[in-house]
Amino acid sequence: MDRTLVDFIKALRTAEVKVSPAETLDAMHAIDIVGFADRQFLKDSLSMVLSKNTEEKAAFNTCFDHFFTVEKFDSQLDDGSLDDASPDPMDGGEFDSSEQQSGQQGQGGSGGGGGGGMGEGRGEADTTEDTSLQPQSALGQLLLSGDKNELVISITEAGRAVEVNQIVVFTQKGLYTRKIMDHMGLRELQDEIGELQGQGGNAQINLAGRLKKARDLLRERVRDYVERQFFLHADATGKQLREELLRKVKLSNLEKRNFKEVQEIVFRMAKKLIAIHSKRRKTFRRGQLDVRKTLRHNMQYDGMFFDLRWKASRVDRPKVMAICDVSGSVSNYSRFLLMFLYSLAEILPKVRSFAFSSDLGEVTQLFEHSNLEDAIAKTLRDYGSGSTDYGQMFIDFKKNCMADVNNKTTIIILGDARNNYGDPKAEILREIYDKSKRIIWLNPEPRNSWTVGDAEMKKYAPCCHQVEVCNSLMHLERVVGNLLRSAG
Template identity: 30%
Template structure:
């Protein structure tokens, strides 16, 4: 069991779950105290000690049943034991009409014999490539094993065999009984193959724990990401957010003892007759308030999702965040991000406002913000717009951004397009530019992280 737990922890790490040595020790101590007889208690003790981020729970739940099987595959039934000697002789005669391979598999099904370790090794040898290291491929690998054993032909041969038995004089009740037994044995053999496929994948995960480097991925343009690359970046966001949170907390701590506060110093020193002076400093540790308006159209979705992921991972360093999303209209989405992970929140928002072709209208979104949410802006608020500034030739309402800039502390624009594209085609970026305190190009996650770091610390 200890070896299996070590492999399980290694597989979790290979899947991107961060587990320290101390947490591994806690898991072993918990199992030592609670035992393994109660499988549900065993599962919960491992999850409580190894998983510290709710986002990693699905990975844990996917791997646990593969490492710690709830039960062995069901036993196979011996069909021969239910036949009379004459029926067994007729069945053997019918089997001789099949090919050698089909005879071998169907005889094992009739005799209630699972695949032997040697036969499983022969199956493994048919696949020269390395097995996948993702547990979600277990069923796929099991189907490859079934194909190698010609299960489709086996099923057809079984039907032909049963038909032949009826022709040889077996009564219908006996044929139905044999059919049920053979079908149950075939399902049990499939379960054996699924278990073997899972074990192969787990061995591959333990032997090859290295994950592909994300260094190049951090600089990959967001609009060119594949779904798999985006999945990897979602996990990278958590690491970057942790590093940002540490830097922010340190800077805010230093800011508390920054500029000298003359009035507070004089008041504190009155009891000494102003000699000596008891120095007091201004507190600059006020947490920023943010209003974020994100374009979640097809070309901007990944950028907006990663931006919101970073911000909501840093909520302990931010006073409050009001998040809005728009395509052809504006919606308040803070409640979605407060109760759901960013990916799920974006998906839910898109169900209410699905993207279409050439329907982005930032000008109308700014109009709706002006009518319904202007009260969220004040002199402590930073307004952040995430978008490419393209309006599909609709009215950009740059006058409203000017109005917002007068009310807000500063206006930050995050645009994935390079500056040389601003103002081209339907881009209204140059019309918005005069009212922005800072504009950052955020074509990749590295640039996006640097922009968030800047806006939260300046």
């Protein structure tokens, strides 16, 4: 049983539920108390022990349902065999009628009639020839014995033996299906069917037919089983590979269909950064006595100063202004930078954002009041057209926002600095440089093309504290992470 739990937890981990070994132990203790009798009870209990926030709970629920579907599997098999008019040995009520039915069909000689005909009980009650002959191979006996639990267990065991949980890509589904069937003894069964057909007797052919039918049914079940295992184990692995790729790919090369996935990654990255930086740091100014605090604190010692307090100041959160070029070539980068910044609202409460291609406009309000998707779409629509004019942008910025820039402001400019041979107005950037705490210029183009053609990076770079190439999610994450770290 422990192994099932460990497998389940592995599946959970691939579904991005973080489960620590300590929690695995807790889960085992919980199972000891709860038992397996009540499915819902077990699910609730494990959910409390293993998943620790609402997203994880949702992931847990789907994962649990996928993983523990043995019962459903069982009833499917039931349905399947009932469709084939075979009696269920456990089902006493319908035993007689369905048995007759299958008996009649069997005598009628229709090949598939007794296909799923299972049950030893039937053999005793029925005196027709076809059941007097019993299959020799283990798998054949198992298939015709009608013990579904046994069958499910044997499929699961075979799955374990061939390590179906190592499945990675969907093309392996067929391979694993075959491996499992082989492990269950398909070859013996095939040999037996062949032999029976070779012997040519009526009863033999009949038995061969039933075995064939049961074999096909089994193959279907195994395929289902492998499919489920694939969803549990491989889907996430494949996803990880894809995400790994998406992190490194150039943002401008992203296709629209990937946006949703990228957005998810951005949110996840943001969440990680929030977790790291949500604690407000203090810096202690060494050697400066905080007289007020010391006095107050030492009152309890009758005014004797033996527990000294030192001055400390809280590290301020950065005040960020993001200026994004949203003209054609760069718009994708802006999209994800803005997405990133606004996902960090919890630890970056004061983000002001501006968009431009020629004229600069503030879009802060837009992002605060509507959801990200809409805000980005609107920004691109309103400001995205027109040829880029960095000079004009700086003039606008000076006119409207210069008063708000102070020594706590970090300004992030995202753009390729391609000014269409216009006046770069680098002197304004210099002015901002003197006033602000930091200017970070993010350029999606590689460094060697910064001075080629109409790019003005050469003029702008000396007026920035930091210039970076930034063209993938990984770069973005690094830049934003640095921004948070060096705050204060």
